[in-house]
Amino acid sequence: MNRTSDLFDDRIADWLETDPTAAPPQVLETVLAAMPQISQRRSVPWSLPRFASARRLGLVLALLVLGALLVALGGLIVGPPPAPSPAETTFTSPVYGYTVRYPAGWTVVPGKRQILASVLPCALCEEPDNIWVVPNDVAITIAGSALPAGSTLESWTTSVTERMPAKYSFGSCVTGQEPVTVGGEPGTLTVYDCAVLADATVLWITVVHGGEGWHLVWTDLPNVDPAAIRPKFDAFLATFTFGSAPLATASVLPSVAPPPSTEAPAASLTPALPAGLYGAWYHPAPAFMTFYPAGDPYCLDVLHTQLDCALWHPVGQVKENAIATVDGTVLSMAWKSGFCTGVTSTYRLNLAGDSLDLTELPGGCEGGSYSLTRAGTGGTPTGPPEP
Amino acid sequence: MQVELVERAKRGDRDAFASIAAASSDRCYALAYRILRDPHRAQDAAQQALLGAWRDLPTLRDVERFDAWLHRLVVNACYVEARSERRWVAKVRVLRAEPETGDIARGVAARDELEAAFRQLSPEHRAVVVLHHHLGYQLTEIAETLGIPAGTARSRLHHAVKQLRAALDANEATAVGERMA
Numbered sequence: 001m002n003r004t005s006d007l008f009d010d011r012i013a014d015w016l017e018t019d020p021t022a023a024p025p026q027v028l029e030t031v032l033a034a035m036p037q038i039s040q041r042r043s044v045p046w047s048l049p050r051f052a053s054a055r056r057l058g059l060v061l062a063l064l065v066l067g068a069l070l071v072a073l074g075g076l077i078v079g080p081p082p083a084p085s086p087a088e089t090t091f092t093s094p095v096y097g098y099t100v101r102y103p104a105g106w107t108v109v110p111g112k113r114q115i116l117a118s119v120l121p122c123a124l125c126e127e128p129d130n131i132w133v134v135p136n137d138v139a140i141t142i143a144g145s146a147l148p149a150g151s152t153l154e155s156w157t158t159s160v161t162e163r164m165p166a167k168y169s170f171g172s173c174v175t176g177q178e179p180v181t182v183g184g185e186p187g188t189l190t191v192y193d194c195a196v197l198a199d200a201t202v203l204w205i206t207v208v209h210g211g212e213g214w215h216l217v218w219t220d221l222p223n224v225d226p227a228a229i230r231p232k233f234d235a236f237l238a239t240f241t242f243g244s245a246p247l248a249t250a251s252v253l254p255s256v257a258p259p260p261s262t263e264a265p266a267a268s269l270t271p272a273l274p275a276g277l278y279g280a281w282y283h284p285a286p287a288f289m290t291f292y293p294a295g296d297p298y299c300l301d302v303l304h305t306q307l308d309c310a311l312w313h314p315v316g317q318v319k320e321n322a323i324a325t326v327d328g329t330v331l332s333m334a335w336k337s338g339f340c341t342g343v344t345s346t347y348r349l350n351l352a353g354d355s356l357d358l359t360e361l362p363g364g365c366e367g368g369s370y371s372l373t374r375a376g377t378g379g380t381p382t383g384p385p386e387p
Numbered sequence: 388m389q390v391e392l393v394e395r396a397k398r399g400d401r402d403a404f405a406s407i408a409a410a411s412s413d414r415c416y417a418l419a420y421r422i423l424r425d426p427h428r429a430q431d432a433a434q435q436a437l438l439g440a441w442r443d444l445p446t447l448r449d450v451e452r453f454d455a456w457l458h459r460l461v462v463n464a465c466y467v468e469a470r471s472e473r474r475w476v477a478k479v480r481v482l483r484a485e486p487e488t489g490d491i492a493r494g495v496a497a498r499d500e501l502e503a504a505f506r507q508l509s510p511e512h513r514a515v516v517v518l519h520h521h522l523g524y525q526l527t528e529i530a531e532t533l534g535i536p537a538g539t540a541r542s543r544l545h546h547a548v549k550q551l552r553a554a555l556d557a558n559e560a561t562a563v564g565e566r567m568a
Contacts, residue, residue, distance in 0.1 A: 008552055009520060015501050016421050016521040023416030027430055031408050031437045038442050040399055221446050343470065 088239075093129050096144050097243025098183070100131075102236060107132045114247060116306050117145040120163055121215050127306065128215070133232075137221055140236065144214035146247050156213040157188040157206040164192070164204075176226070182216060183242045185209045191226050201226055203233055212247050216240070273308050273326050274351055281356050281372035282380035287314040289358075289372055291324060299323075303336055315384050331358060354378065393450040396441070404444070407453075408437050415461045421517040422465040424506060432464040439464065455532045458522075462514045462533060469510040504554030512547040515540055 088101040095111045102108070108131050115127035121143040123130050128143035147156060161174060176191040187207035201224040205216040218233045273291055280290040290311045292298045299309035305323050310333060312320040322333035326349065334344040347358035347369070354374035376382035389410075395403035415436050420429035439460050447456055505513065518524040518532060526544070530537040 008548070008555070011555070012501070012516065012548070012551060013520045016517060019417070019421050020426070021413060021417045023412045023433060024426070024430055027416055027433050027437075028409055028412045030434050031412070031441075032405055034434075034438055035401060035404065035408075035441050038438055040442055040445050224446070225448075 097245050099241050101239035115143040115145055119304050119306050123219050139219050141217040144212050147213040153208045156208050160206050182207045182237050183240045209242050276351055280375035282375045283372050285314055288384055390450050393453045397444045404441050418461045419465050422513045428468045432468045435464040436460040458532050466510050500554045504551045508547050512543050515543045516547045
């Protein structure tokens with residue numbers, strides 16, 4: 001018998017139709033009981049209920065002072081930054097060398113290492129500096145790296161905007177672009193409003209300074225009007241000054257549809273995992289766990305990380321990717337795609353020749369432990385079958 | 388009517404949101420159940436989605452899109468629920484119904500195979516199947532609801548249906564073999 005697509009679609013629909021349609025009464029009861037204890041988010045990001053009232057008031061006042069200063073000076077300030085107010089804190093980036101001031105209540109998480117020009121920064125990445133306006137929700141992400149000779153603001157901006165869809169798997173969702181000035185240098189502000197970014201509103205500034213390409217990115221709550229963010233972002237940017245020391249040598253910028261990368265890992269990217277761990281490992285599920293060294297095109301192009309990374313590939317199922325780091329005998333896997341996205345699992349690492357045991361420690365994704373054999377040894381296949 | 392309630396709830400009116408929750412809880416639960424295939428997890432996901440809707444409602448820019456937004460919250464809550472499972476728990480092997488002869492038994496077996504195949508899908512693939520085949524969403528609506536490109540929605544649906552079809556075909560081949568034996 002030949003089934004048509006329509007018949008098969010009907011069969012799936014019929015099967016789903018027989019599932020329950022009425023919620024148990026506890027669903028509504030629980031929601032109605034819990035609702036009074038849950039405060040609604042405010043659409044203005046700095047007034048989320050996570051701030052104590054006094055600090056919130058102080059922050060609002062500080063922003064009002066900054067706003068008034070901007071008005072008095074006729075808009076976005078170009079030139080020497082304004083004098084600090086008592087409510088501001090000055091931050092000089094230990095990795096990137098710039099100095100900026102931010103209002104009371106904001107918190108800074110400095111980057112741990114300089115980002116590569118080929119990697120786009122994110123608010124949860126370790127490379128950029130992140131200044132949290134609202135903890136866990138609204139952040140300013142700053143990073144820079146030396147660019148290949150001959151780079152211009154236009155080429156740098158194009159490189160970034162064209163790599164964004166590949167990073168986040170979306171079509172173009174740029175809603176606006178305009179010139180700005182940051183630290184006395186001309187830059188380009190690109191506004192993103194992407195459903196795939198959970199509707200987060202993203203203001204992404206690209207600047208070129210002394211042969212270096214810089215990112216200054218404001219990531220805000222879903223569906224926030226970019227115009228509402230600008231005064232705060234502009235006030236913050238007006239305090240930004242570049243450092244005097246040049247940044248380290250850049251990696252090569254990838255093209256939008258890159259050929260197989262020949263980029264060598266940067267000298268500073270010493271592989272962090274034990275050397276014997278790299279390569280493919282077989283699991284009888286069947287599945288394969290593959291560890292790639294930092295700088296490998298897979299880590300750079302798929303995970304956009306300059307750290308070691310790992311691919312968990314259950315045959316015939318969705319692949320899962322993670323950034324892999326090790327501390328002694330504990331392996332950390334920060335899952336970036338698949339079942340455990342957003343969760344970091346930790347494993348007790350036991351590597352003995354062609355045998356690898358990863359015993360999961362509590363508190364992670366609880367995806368389970370792995371007993372693996374080096375792929376291609378002991379009669380195991382060398383890799384998953386071709387699709 | 389609902390737009391007015393959403394506007395009021397957005398401004399913090401709890402009674403208005405209670406009305407919305409009462410009208411939406413069945414829909415949320417039905418969607419969550421079909422994705423998660425577990426009544427308890429579906430209940431948790433529906434509750435989380437509705438409470439998340441109350442909390443985040445002021446950030447919803449277009450109240451006309453409340454339904455699609457709520458569906459996205461349900462699907463995201465399902466993802467969180469699914470991730471909290473042990474990775475292999477979802478891969479339940481469903482035993483073939485006995486007896487194995489007769490049209491009714493074959494129908495039951497086919498359902499079991501469909502159920503088993505569906506449980507093999509990732510939560511992301513399950514979601515597109517349910518949105519398309521249960522709610523009747525077109526690809527663009529799925530993409531908009533889930534916040535993914537239409538091409539991704541298409542490929543997920545294609546992959547999911549292909550896997551489900553393979554499971555049914557395998558079941559059918561088994562049945563034919565039994566008839567010939």
